[in-house]
Amino acid sequence: MKENSPDEPAKTGKIDSSTKPPSQLSRRTFLGNIATVGMATTAAPLLQVGELDAQQVHQPTTDVAEAPTSAGTAPVSLKINGQTKNLQIEPRVTLLDALRENLGLFGTKKGCDHGQCGACTVHVNGRRVNSCLTFAIMHQGDEITTVEGLAKNGELHPVQAAFLEHDAFQCGYCTSGQIMSAVALLKEPCGKDDDAIRECMSGNICRCGAYTNIVAAVRSVRGGA
């Protein structure tokens, strides 16, 4: 469920690490390799993004034909999960794309890319937001937390543990967004009952329909289990 950012291999949740193959081969790298080998002659440059190393900052290439105006790139400094990251990116790069494409933090998901599904939910200065509807350049100096930053000292955040405990997902694609919303909810004015949990979690859509267990997980962390 939880993917570790490539530059933070030490931050592996206990349950997560026990299920990982001994080789430390991640699902993403594995799939990326298969795809690259299988289609090397046709689509290798696209698919090699699966092997993206966070250390090497990915520069989006600008196709002149597709860009009517070129404002160029700008230096952008972001504080993500307590670490300062320096990027050279165009102003039109959303916070979501900066996290995924430039910093290799794939835990934050791109669902609808229009603020309708909540898969991209991250915390900015402790508040949950849709990272697809804001530009990275607007967040210099902000404290950004992604799902990769929740676990502390190898221990899952209680919400992460509750999602495992209550089987609060099926395919898992919406899960990091659900978890980021649930963590934020704990500090927000949200009523006590399940209806209130549903309302406060309504910005996160689950295509698999795991809502019953998501509500159970959130309820258990709030002490109402």
Add this chain to the structure above:
Amino acid sequence: MYDFQYTKANDVSQAVSSVAPTGAKFVAGGTTLVDLMKLDVERPKMLVDINGLPLDRVEPEGDGGLKIGAMVRNSDLAHDEQVQRRYPVLSQALLSGASPQLRNMATTGGNLLQRTRCYYFRDVNYACNKRNPGSGCSAMNGYNRIHAVLGTSQHCIATHPSDMAVAMMALGATIFVTGPKGNRSIPITKFYLLPGTTPEHENVLGAGEIITHVTLPPPAQNAKSHYLKRRDRASYEFALASAAVIVELDGRKIRKAQVAMGGVGTIPWRAPEAEQELAGAQATDRNFRRAAEEALRGAKGRQDNTFKIELAKRTLVRALQTVTQA
């Protein structure tokens, strides 16, 4: 998405001067603008980031009213103690809109300037007089279930999507702006423009003008208020019909009523005819229904949205029943 220049403003005068070049726009929460930029509906050449402006406070006014900074986030305004206690209709309207994430981003000024959810406005492959003046209206004979029944014209039937603005319309808010020609204040009832022949002009803001704050008049003694929203699902959906009501009761007699409707108008819809019907009347279902008939008297339905006329009437009746309950 088309590329753009980016600059950040640190104070209001810097924001106003920065937005002067043609094609420049302010960006605050971004929840409307960034969405529409991804659809190529909006193509600003420059964005002026106003998130650093010191307009993020909710303060009491000397006259007992409330001053709300343009950068106050929807979630902060909804949960503000004074708003919850003295202007519950505004808190309820805010909390009925969007999601917790979006409310953390969206601002008071931005919410007032929210763009329509009309499918044809949001898709550049269709004709839209609002997006591309003179190109026609694909909604007129298209799928128009979510479209407006009040304030429409032959050129546009797009619904104004805001809940917050409907509550502010009922409350009689005043919008304060600053621009190249100085400061001015605009009653919210004079702020929005009906589509008429120029649906691309949605409000009276001039070039380079920025909303700095909104004021609410002091609530009347014994006034009660309520916001009721009807939609296709229980949460996180735009209104098919909504009603913001503020009623002053004297026993069971209505001394004064302020009524606005959402989800049915091309602008947040104040309903003075309903207010006149209610003033001095007894708080009875029959009188509520008469007021609702007055509010929707000029409504025009099209093939898919005629149901909204009856839905809006019932929504208003229910809101009035709720607010006048002992």
